[in-house]
Amino acid sequence: MEDTIIKTENIVFKKTELLTDNELSYCPGCGHGTAHRIIMEVIDEMGIQADTIGVAPVGCSVLAYDFMNIDMQQAAHGRAPAVATGIKRVLPEKFVFTYQGDGDLAAIGTAETIHVCNRGEHFTMIFINNGIYGMTGGQMAPTTLPGMKSSTSPYGRDVEMMGHPLKMTELIANLPGTCFVTRQAVHTPSAVRKAKKAVRKAFELQKEKKGISFVEIVSNCNSGWKMTPVQSNKWMEDNMFPYYPMGDIKLPE
Template sequence: MAENLIKPENLVYEKTKVLTDRVMHYCPGCGHGTAHRMLAEAIDELGLQGETIGVAPVGCSVLAYYYFDVDMTEAAHGRAPAVATGIKRVFPEKTVFTYQGDGDLAAIGTAETIHACNRGENILIVFINNGIYGMTGGQMAPTTLPGMKSSTSPRGRDVATMGNPLKITELIAQLPGTYFVTRQSVHTPGNARKTKRALKKALEYQKLNKGTCFVEIVANCPSGWKMTPVQSNKWMEENMFPFYPLGDIKVPE
């Protein structure tokens, strides 16, 4: 019989206390859970739990405030960057983040996103891009790929009639108000760890008051894409990453 390793001194990984114990409502294999945990771990490791105020969006992560054990406000659809602006302006010393999906951030909230970034609000915007409206049942999103099927593009996105997918992160990086803009994923251990490093950097940069930090996480939507979680991660690598390449887009000089 092997030695029992399960004792406190051998502990190398457990759920961070910045996540609550609630069972998340996300579908099996959804990237939201891992993205939540990377952000929560970043907050935990920097000791920011007691001074962080988060803003949840409308979308699948509308209930994010049940999972992050930090003070949070639930915004109207697309308005999280404006809500976060209000919070940060009255509490400039606090750490403020928004957590938004692609429909929220890049369609209905485009104006709020761009102007918060252009003003250089000292907030962190976490942008989950899975190319689909998950919560409402898999409709076409601003980031849906050309030819990609959804319940409102059942024959595939036809860019001639439905418009083009919006690479909002590249657009955001052009704005003088942004300080750090990066695109990551959480579907492999290596990618998830890189995402956490990016989030930690972004939270540290917030203390410098140099502008908006914007972390896109390209994520899967197994239910919306109608695949198993493992298939969806493979599909994401093969289809999403060529269009939304991972890596830093704007780094501080």
């Protein structure tokens, strides 16, 4: 039976050619891979492979340019929005996006993020929020939840001493330079479909030059959270989603 089904003409889903054949350097079950795929699928479907320039951050996804088969630049820690500003201003007809984690976008790059959103540059920012510094060994990030354990908050994040988690997406939604701000996830098939639509919309809005289109993707970090991938997705639904609710925060007028 399988032999009659497994034929080229019956393919309904295969890996997009905009992802290279390199094996992803991410841990098993990490949401980064899914996020990479939906961005590349959107670029593929829009037919803008030759007109898109991505900016990779510092963090787990520092090697994003090895996996995304498009033109890419890698920026200093937190400075991806500044680099993307330069690229978009010199080449305004190109589609430009940054791909950043929470340590990059919400910690060391806070100044760049806020000013780029306030100036209203016309590119897309993809923000992967997993509430922890994954690459360096699971340290506390600005987005770590209250009471959440990390290697630098082993008894849980104490908000009295360590401050409150930063809701970067709500923060920048208040700025006049943003046109589309949304929060998505990629842990279930329906969430992946919604996130892909949001990424598509964000890229389409670049044509209208209305300002920053910003997509936050709440993701898991099973290694940093010390869980299996399936457990971490469940934990994310139970703990991350109440603090970081899904949905559109700002829509274009």
